[in-house]
Amino acid sequence: MNLLNLHGILIEERRPTFWIMDFTKKNTIVPHFLAILSFYLLVVAYFSPLVFEGKMMFQTDILQWEGSAKELLDHREGTGEEALWTNRMFGGMPAYLIHLDPKGDFTNTLLKVFTLGLPHPISALFFGMTAMYLLLLGFRVRPLVAVLGAWAFAFNTFNFLSLEAGHNAKIWAVCLIPLLLTGVHLAFHGKKLLGIALTALAVLLQLKFNHLQITYYTLILVIGYGIAQLLVFFREKRLPEFAKITAFLLAAAIVGGLGNLARLSSVLEYGAYSIRGESNLPQAGQNTSGLDREYAFNWSNGKLESFTLLIPNYFGGASQQPLPEDSKSEQALRAQGADPAQINQFVQNAPTYWGDQPFTGGPIYGGVILVFFFVLGLFFAPAPYRNVFLTLTLLSLMLSWGKNLAWFNFTLFDYLPGYNKFRAVSMALGITLFLVPLLGALGLENLLQKPQTPQTKKGFFMAVGITVGLIVLAVVIAFGLNFQGANAAGYPDWLLNALKADRQRLLLSDAYHSLFFIGGAALLIALIRYKTLPSRWALLGVGLLILIDVWTVNRRYLNEESFTEDPSAQHFAPSPADRKILQDSGYFRVLNIQNPFNEARTSYYFNSIGGYHGAKMSRYQDLIERVLTPEMNEFIKKAQEGNFDYEAIPVLNMLNTRYILAGRAENAVFTNPEANGPAWFPERIVPVGSNEEEIKKLAELQTKTEATVTPADGENVPAAGSGILTLESRGPDQLSYTAKVDKAGLAVFSEIYYPKGWKAFVNGTETDIHRVNYLLRGIVLPEGEVDVEMVFQPDRYYQTRTLSTIFQYAVVLLLLAGGYLETKNRFQA
Structure with a gap:
């Protein structure tokens, strides 16, 4: 790669940095074909029960979604029309917050084509790998190294834990990030039309999934990259060209966004009336708009939890996970004479996590080898990319720390426009796990291109030393702590001490695991540098190590037990209580007093007082907090004493609560004779x-x-x-x-x-x-x-629905034009 030195800063020579597959040359097609085939086969192999056996993942949030969307899906099946309101949750709310497939929208068809018919949601991983591969090709990374970066990007635990939980929209939004950056990067590097087209497509598809928090983080990333390009164009005295490209990219983003106009405009309109809008009951010391600070920052990643990027079990892994055989906890329980069934129950669901979050499904881990390559990138990647991607990585980590870096994150929460609408700030780690393989692949590629010199040799061994040193430092810090965590209350000292020993064992085991994989990767790269092993075979060896690493860690959290024949049929099988209420064909609501405002199973069959959604109507949330919860608690207290005082719940009566559900048995259904009815x-x-x-x-x-x-x-x-x-x-x-x-x-x-x-x-x-x-x-x-x-x-919806379809067609036409022009230029070259 030709490099220019301008004011002491290495920058890439301005020339096209991306190539379309040249179908006239076999040796050009084959690497790309094999790369895409590997992506497809990896997804199929990992999720073979889903692809070949017809099984499904038991995704908690998707089951919640099914409960909330049942009325809408039934209405569409029965009438062929989309319902825009549902009565099933929180007394009633707009349906486009739950499910909407606007008439004329063909983005689902596009995704089916792009993902070669793979089933949802695992198709997102294939798409993400393909997009990451294209992005790395755009940075002139050789195909084999680009494949390694793509594998690591898709197979990180962030994506797999999200899959296990059912956060499908979040996974898709993250997997679309590399496509968006590909478009932006190409536009700044000589492929303007193709870059603009890909940018429009990426915005169209990412906004389709309506995960605005990931879109917000993506915007921060693109702005950071844009600033880096601005500095380069400024030094080259080409600011007018920068302004022109930026204007075209903004136009492309607008066109892509307008392809979701019906969906987005309706959701944004509703936002003012949701818990993310302005408060109806502002309190002193609280935000008058947006989410409450405590709620928004409840899931804040601990600063030291960032070491899970290197050591998966640094903080014990998931909140509950199996312990190794013959664990200290098992020995302690046996010594105390515990029942074997109790011992097995504890060992299989041990509270291993001892970090800062209330609970977690597992660590954020993207492969220690890619962290090693990331460190290589600090020495060998071109300076503009090194600087911007390092800065953005550090920023994403700081954002994920949330309340654990209060001075920084609370300031952003209070003053950064729109940032106070989002919660679970640990989600910013999705950006971290995009940037680590990106800079890592750039670092490896540029190391492989450099001649063997004392300076290159020194940089390589310093990268090895720094990565190993970080692991050693992490272990030393951990052993300076007590391995107890914030959720240790209730355990006797003898069991807590045994549990601490098991947590130490988990940490050390994964530390050795990480050192082994770093050593293996470093050895293979050294063999390339010393021309002892052909680069192709060495890189394939590195790729195998990456896959073994991330595959084995992911299997801890998403494995054969995560798949079942029909989770919906199991979860929503009507209970005796359901059957009793279903005998009533009238119009009423049901209150499930078992966690009512955080479950949607009730909504599958009935209009519910409760539900499950992160953007409830703000007035309903006010009602829950100020009236319904006290009213419910008082009613339950009296009911436990045998006094079912239905007259003392006038607000529940106002909501036409005819049935109160206290369990799944038939005798757990209580009929409220005082419900006000539909109208009065x-x-x-x-x-x-x-x-x-x-x-x-x-x-x-x-x-x-x-x-x-x-x-x-x-x-x-x-x-x-x-x-x-x-x-x-x-x-x-x-x-x-x-x-x-x-x-x-x-x-x-x-x-x-x-x-x-x-x-x-x-x-x-x-x-x-x-x-x-x-x-x-x-x-x-x-x-x-x-x-x-x-x-x-x-x-708003009906006025914009047709426009959405028109702009979707515009994106497709733009993409076809960009592809045609690029192919034409390639054949003419």
Whole structure:
């Protein structure tokens, strides 16, 4: 690679840095074909039970999603239409937060083509490897080294733990990062049209998965890379060209984003009304908008937990995982005379993790060999890339530390636009595990290109020494700690001491594991440098070591036991309690008092008071915290004493809670005779002047006879009406009532108020919907026989749906044009 020295900084000569497969030359096609084939076969081999046996992964979050989306999927199957509202969670919420496949959207078809028909979600890993391979080719890394970087990128534990948990959208968003950077990199290095096209495609696909936190981190990464390019263009006195390329890239990103306009605009519109928007009940010392700090930073990676990049079991691995045979804990339990079944239960689910997080599915590990190559990159990668990728890696680690680096992360949380909408900041490690193989592959490639000189030799051995030294330092630091962690309460000293010894054993075992793989990789690279072994075979040996390393660590967390015949059938099999409630064909809600606001199994069958979602409506969260939880706790306390005081839960009654579920047995179902029903006329209207006043009033309101209203400036308080309301038909986003109104006035409907889409029609004429009782709907009805219809028709969605499809076609046409031009130029070259 030709390099120029400008002001003492090594930079790449400005020339095209990417090649399309030349189908006229066999020796050009074969490496790329074999690379892509390896990606495909690796995914198929690891997930063979899914591909060949028809099994599925038991993904907890996906089962939660299935429960929440069941009404929507049934509605689509029965009518062929997409429902935009669901009544199954938290009393009701927009469906596009859960599931949406807009009419005309063909991104799913694109992904099927790009991933060669691999099943979702493992297709993301194949796509990620292919995209990483293309990115490294764009940096002029030889195909075999690019393959090693691609393997390591996809097969890190971040991706596999996410798969095991069911965080499929997050995996896809991460696996699209290299495609986006490929587009940006090519645009700055002589392949403008192709780079712009790939940028538009990557933005289109990443935003499709609606994981805005990963998109936010991706934006930080691209901005960092852009700054590095700005410095180079500035030194070369080519700022106008930089501005032109940047403008085209921004345009491409906008086109890609507009391909998701219907989905994104609806979600962003809802954001103002969710727990990530402005608070309805601001408290002193808390943010008035965005998430609460404590909630956002609950999953903060410990600073020392970053050593898991080198030693997987540095902090014990997962919160619970099996101990090795003849562990100290097993010996201690046996010595205490514990029952063999109890011993086995403890040993198979031992609390090995002793880090800072509340719990974890496993460590963040991407292969110690790639960390070694990353250190090589600090010595041998071109300076602009070394500097920017090192800086971004350190930044991603700092972001992942969250509250453990409070001065930095709290400042970003308070002042960086949009950053306070996100939680689980340890997710930034997904960026770390992208940058480590990227700089690592660059480091290895540039080392292999350099002649053997004393300086090169010194840099190589310093990289080995630094990596080994970091492992030794990590072990020394760990043994200076107590191996106890924050979650050790409740264990007797004899068991806790044994558990500490087992944690030490796990750490040392993985430290030796890492030293072995570093030694093997370093030896193979040295054999290349001393021309003892052909580079092809040595690099294949390194690749085998990388695969063995990451494969064996991943098998600790995602293995044969993670696959089952039909997890949905098992999880959602109707219990005796479900069957009892299902006999009631009426319209009502169910309260499952067992973890109600963090489970969606109830939503599979019934309209639920609870649910599972990270972006609940803020007013409903207020209700949970200020009214529902105290009301539930008091009811449970009385019920345990034999007093089922249904009249003392007026807000649950207001939400039409006909059944209270306390388990899966038939006798765990309790029928609430005091539920208010779908709609009613209150006898008294109580005006309130603020949200705080209203929610306090709601806690003492007699909801059958009273209703609160916050009149707008200049508005009169609506009069109380009287009569009979009957629900005639219902669907996810449509409700029809008939009413015999004796006295004109306000009727209350046990439906969640959301102003961006719900429309009411009284006798065919559109009528205002009032917010009553803090979060329900109210409509003023005229005297006489009345028909009331409510439909959810969000204007934003319908106005943008066609535009989304148009821009998706624009991205595809741009991609075809870029590919055609590149191929044409290649044949003419």
